[in-house]
Amino acid sequence: MPNSKPAILWFRRDLRLHDNPSLIAAADRGGPLIPCFLFDPDRPEWAELGGAAAWWLHHSLSALSESLRMQGLELLLRSGPTADLLRDICQASGAARIFCNQVPxxxxxxxxxxxxxxxxxxGIDLxxxxxxxxFDPPKPLNRSGEPYQVFTPYWRACLGEQEPPAPRPQPPMPPAAAGPAEAGSAEAxxxxxxxxxxxxxxxWRLTPTAPxxxxxxxxxxxxxxxxxxxxLDGFLDAAAASYxxxxDLPDRVGTSRLSPHLHWGEISPQTVWHAVRRxxxxxxxxxxxxxKYLAELGWREFSHYLLHHFPSLPRQNLNGRFDAFPWSAPDGDAATRNALQAWCRGRTGYPxxxxxxxxxxxxxxxxNRVRMVVxxxxxxxxxxxxxxGAGWFLxxxxxxxxxxxxxxxxxxAGCGADAAPFFRIFNPVLQGRKFDPEGGYVRExxxxxxxxxxxxxxxxxxxxxxxxRSAGIDLGETYPRPVVDxxxxxxxxxxxxETIKDAAE
Structure with missing residues (x-):
């Protein structure tokens, strides 16, 4: 007998209908459904929402709302404290079960x-x-039962596990729940x-306006x-064969550019994995x-694996000896402040x-190659x-x-897992000549x-x-001189x- 009580489907960073585990679980339960998205700036997953990410969220929610509407469902948007909102929705609708996906x-x-x-x-079940x-972030572990801190053995261990499951199709959509008038509990x-x-x-003003x-x-x-x-289709049709x-060539569309879609859960990594296999x-x-491409998905997995085992990763050096490294304070002397501003604006003098x-x-x-250089x-x-730099990127x-x-x-920086040694310092001129030899990227x-x-x-x-002169360039005027040699x-x-090497010894 189908469930008569509605359930709540709480979307978070899983803004899709295909291969969505919480949607599948809610549909398998049977009964009416209330899909919702709750915007709570105090929740950890939204606490550091940057301007560009907020723009993406606005448009992704708009797209999800339209997809649900075509299935006969309306996306309920509410803002405020998450626990209060969920209780209110449950009380008003009679729901006692909420389905959601984890934010890892x-x-x-x-x-x-x-x-x-x-x-x-x-009495509400989340x-x-x-x-x-x-792959499950707690696993795999090395022979000592400790988390891996080098990518290659980690990824080798992952590949030794069972193949990631095939993506599941969108389930038959449950009916929409009755409105508050029918539920008789709007006053609650x-x-x-x-x-x-x-x-x-x-x-919610997630998109910029002025300017x-x-x-x-x-x-x-x-x-x-x-x-x-x-x-994904465009990548597999046009770029996958030469990936x-x-x-590593930034002047070409040689990568999938799926990273934002994966971050926002608009496509599952299982979908990407099996599409590549096919x-x-x-x-x-x-x-x-x-x-090569699946290993890039592997680096994404490895990053989440590291964050799972080392929760302080966004704030603290994984290699503790870098705590004593003599960084230049970005709010310190004028030269450092000016150099940081030049970096942010793309005015360093290094093309x-x-x-x-x-x-x-x-x-x-x-x-990605240019991310490493900058x-x-x-x-x-x-x-x-x-x-x-991490804050600016966020x-x-x-x-x-x-x-x-x-x-x-x-x-x-050289202080993380499987890190490039600190003495590996990218030469921006050589990197440009090697990976943008014809200058298409810089000229754009x-x-x-x-x-x-x-x-x-x-x-x-x-x-x-x-x-x-022939190129119409006046160094220091039309284009800056290098901020540093x-x-x-x-x-x-x-x-x-050397100062922290000596301290470690």
Whole structure:
């Protein structure tokens, strides 16, 4: 006999209908359904919501709302304290069971456990599915029973486990729950209005208005489940076959650019994994390219694995000896403040760095190879703490994922798991010449130096005066001189590193 009581489907960072475990569990239960999204800035998963991520959330919720409406369901939008909102919705609708997916971050998991206990006291069952990853973060462990801190053995252990399960289709959608008038309990709300009446998404002001800086984001992205599917299909059709050769070249669309869709749960990693496997089987992707791509999914898994085992990862150096590293204070002397501002604005005088930072500001995304270059420049050339860079990325990335962001910045800084050694300091000129040899990337994002010959494009200060004049460049005016001399900055960085090496010894 089908359930007569409604259930609540609480969407969080799982904004899709296909391969959604909590939706499948709610549909299997039977009975009417109330899909909802609750915006609570005090919840850990929303506490550090940056501007670009907020823009994405607005449009992803709009897309999800439309998808549900086509299935005969309305997405209930409510803002405020999560526990109060869920109690009010349950009381007003008669629901006693809530389904949701886990947000795989330690503070969110702890908040969920507390919420479960609190709701249970009122007879409300919170059912949490998860984690939304390919592999269970507590596992695998090394032979000593400790978490891996090196990617290759971790990933080898993961690949030795059972293949990730195939994605599950969207289930037959349950009927919509009766409105508050039929339920007869609208008066049971918190006193702030009808708990079953949706708020207006526009009133949450997640998108910028004064000024509206999101034009580049709108041009670059289509948030939502349909956009995620189109992005995956486009990658498999056009770029997958050459992924292993083109993945490090920022002037080409050689990567899938699925990171924001994965972060917001608009597509599951299982869907991506098995789509790649099918493409290989059909002859559309070489095995070598597939291994490289799936290993990138593996790095995403590894980041969440590290965050699970080391919850302080976003705040503290995994390698404790870096606690004594002599970072330059970003709010200290004027030269450091000016250098940080130049980095944020893409005005460092190093074209590959400036191109990356401008791409980030305009589109909310940056090519992975360039992310490493700009991060190295901040923490090693400028010696500004990696947390400063991580904070800027959280505010400007549409794929601002706490685990990936923290682990990646610590990797570049040399203080994280499987980290690049500190003395591996990216030379921005050599990186530009190697990975943007024809200058297509730099010319797109730093157009004021586009007329320079390839030979000087990545080091404009090396160009003779007549070449600069011919290209319409006045160094220090139309394009800045380098904020630091890389060779000198490298020496200072290595000298600073020696101080903590000596302390460790």
């Amino acid at each position: 971050e330690p503070q969110s998991i702890a908040a969920d456990r507390s919420l479960q206990r609190s709701l249970a006291e009122d 059912v949490i599915a998860g984690p939304p990853l390919l 709300g918190s006193g702030d209005g009808d708990p079953l009446a949706s708020e207006d998404l526009a009133d 509206d800086w999101a034009g580049g984001l709108c041009a670059a992205w289509t948030p939502g489940e349909a956009g995620a599917g189109a992005r 292993h050769r083109a993945r 493409t290989v089987a059909a002859g559309g992707m070489p095995e070598k390219a597939a291994e 590959i760095v400036d191109a990356g930072m401008r791409e980030l500001w305009t589109t909310g995304w940056m090519h 991060a190295s420049f901040l923490v090693k050339d400028l010696r500004i703490h990696w947390r400063t 505010d400007t990335l549409v794929d601002a994922d706490l685990a990936n962001n923290s682990a990646s910045w610590q990797w570049v 994002w730093v157009p004021e130096i586009a007329a320079l010959p390839d030979r000087f494009l990545h080091a404009p200060w090396e160009a003779p005066a007549e070449v600069l 890389h060779a000198e900055a490298r020496r200072h960085a290595l000298s600073a590193f």
